Amino acid sequence: MGHRTTQCLTCLFLSPCAATPTEPESVVKKYLEELKGAAADEDCMICMEKLSSPSGYSDSCQSSTIRPEAVGRLRNCQHSFHMLCVLAMYSNGNKDGSLQCPSCKTIYGEKTGTQPKGKMEISTFPQSLPGHKDCGTIRIVYHISRGIQGPEHPNPGMPYTARGFPRYCYLPDNEKGRKVLELLKVAWKRRLIFTVGTSNTTGESNTVVWNEIHHKTEMDSNLSGHGYPDPNYLDNVLAELAAQGVTEDCLGQ
């Protein structure tokens, strides 16, 4: 059974839609190579229909110039989907020009998030962190205030709250810690550190929450699991940054 929707995922209005989705289509065509000839006997991971039958999103995106039967392969990871399904997926996101493979999470282009506006402050001090006795500490302070949700947020036009700000975070001031700091600056610019959603801790919705990049907010104990010592932390956060497309390759650009 395919997943069907009556809402056009391109323009987010009920079909039939009048939008001319030239920009989303060009993103799909940039990263997928259309497969000519018989499609494989596999399911499309987006609509769950066979790749040899039309896209499950054909009814809801009739204004597209992409044919419902068209199957494309992502250029690097080689995973295949209906091109119309990838168009629907892209159009349902924040339309930042990047695509993420739903099978293997490979990122095409530069992924950005929906972090509300705010400020990231950095300072250092000589006291060391448990587990990193040989160096001082980097302190990051994130400032975000409450505001009104934009079109990229779950409830556009509604207010969002910002609890517990400023939030203070700590890194060892050694080579690896400084590298993490530089990558966190990239992630901040790409709006990946926070998002607007529901807090797991408090259950509050329409509030600013950490995204998928963990920070250490406790300096001299680890009672919460968000403190030091934690010998794996720097490697873990490097992996979380990489999963968002933020790697050493992004530095010095």
Ligand code: NAD
């Ligand atoms: P959340 O609870 O939805 O969790 C999102 C991610 O943040 C999870 O991965 C979680 O492991 C991590 N996380 C949870 N608590 C953390 C902490 N203390 N330090 C670092 N990472 C943490 O996210 P959220 O609502 O943004 O974070 C909850 C934390 O934010 C609270 O523990 C608290 O520090 C702060 N907060 C404070 C107030 C306040 O009124 N002072 C209110 C809400 C949240």
Ligand code: ZN
């Ligand atoms: Zn499909």
Ligand code: ZN
């Ligand atoms: Zn893939």
